[in-house]
Amino acid sequence: ETGVTQTPRHLVMGMTNKKSLKCEQHLGHNAMYWYKQSAKKPLELMFVYNFKEQTENNSVPSRFSPECPNSSHLFLHLHTLQPEDSALYLCASSQDVGGRTGELFFGEGSRLTVL
Amino acid sequence: AQRVTQPEKLLSVFKGAPVELKCNYSYSGSPELFWYVQYSRQRLQLLLRHISRESIKGFTADLNKGETSFHLKKPFAQEEDSAMYYCALNTDKLIFGTGTRLQVFP
Numbered sequence: 001e002t003g004v005t006q007t008p009r010h011l012v013m014g015m016t017n018k019k020s021l022k023c024e025q026h027l028g029h030n031a032m033y034w035y036k037q038s039a040k041k042p043l044e045l046m047f048v049y050n051f052k053e054q055t056e057n058n059s060v061p062s063r064f065s066p067e068c069p070n071s072s073h074l075f076l077h078l079h080t081l082q083p084e085d086s087a088l089y090l091c092a093s094s095q096d097v098g099g100r101t102g103e104l105f106f107g108e109g110s111r112l113t114v115l
Numbered sequence: 116a117q118r119v120t121q122p123e124k125l126l127s128v129f130k131g132a133p134v135e136l137k138c139n140y141s142y143s144g145s146p147e148l149f150w151y152v153q154y155s156r157q158r159l160q161l162l163l164r165h166i167s168r169e170s171i172k173g174f175t176a177d178l179n180k181g182e183t184s185f186h187l188k189k190p191f192a193q194e195e196d197s198a199m200y201y202c203a204l205n206t207d208k209l210i211f212g213t214g215t216r217l218q219v220f221p
Contacts, residue, residue: 004158042119043201043211056208090159097207103149104209106159 003027006091006107013081014115021076021110023091031097032074033104034066037088049074050097081114088112117142119204121212128192129220136187136215138176138202147205148185150176154198162187162200172196192219 004025013019025032034046048056049068063085065077074091088111092104118141128134140146150162163171165178165185176187185202197219202212 040213042213045208045210048208103161103164108158 004093004105004107006110010111012113018079023074025093029093029095031094033092034076035090083114086114117206117210119202119210119212121202121215123215125216127218131191134189134192136200138185140183140204149203150187151201152198194219
């Protein structure tokens with residue numbers, strides 16, 4: 001499969017649960033991103049990875065824990081979340097960080113609901 | 116501060132009418148600006164970038180440094196243009212605006 005793939009597409013979890021979101025890209029890109037998309041807010045950049053190394057943590061609470069084992073895979077581990085963390089979590093990739101062309105390729109997102 | 120502002124949450128027009136989606140930015144450096152689009156049930160994707168000075172699907176956008184704007188325009192809207200449109204500023208990361216929903220009625 002080509003492009004950026006995210007699983008699961010939908011996730012419902014309680015505040016005490018631990019779950020993970022997965023992102024995989026088959027584009028040969030070096031940079032991967034997690035964005036949060038909430039209603040009535042801009043897309044919020046959460047984390048940036050370049051060649052598996054985290055280059056940006058945009059003041060994200062520690063209950064969100066990213067993991068990038070290689071340039072093709074990115075995880076977002078979730079634990080003790082709050083209802084206000086309910087949102088669409090988008091993964092994206094680009095050839096390089098900042099994207100010399102500014103083009104990010106997005107996945108379809110994982111819709112998270114925290115009860 | 117680096118910021119992208121899209122003042123309109125919703126823009127509704129009839130088919131064939133001109134469209135202008137507004138975008139203003141705040142950035143002290145030399146800006147690189149983009150428009151992304153998200154059609155219903157599809158993923159967010161790049162529409163056009165200012166550096167290319169291209170027209171995509173009839174849309175154009177001109178960077179106006181004096182007014183710090185990068186408005187998206189199309190002379191004759193089509194129903195298939197209905198979507199969410201996001202303006203984005205590239206610094207060392209992409210900063211997005213809140214988006215404008217364009218509805219084109221038949």
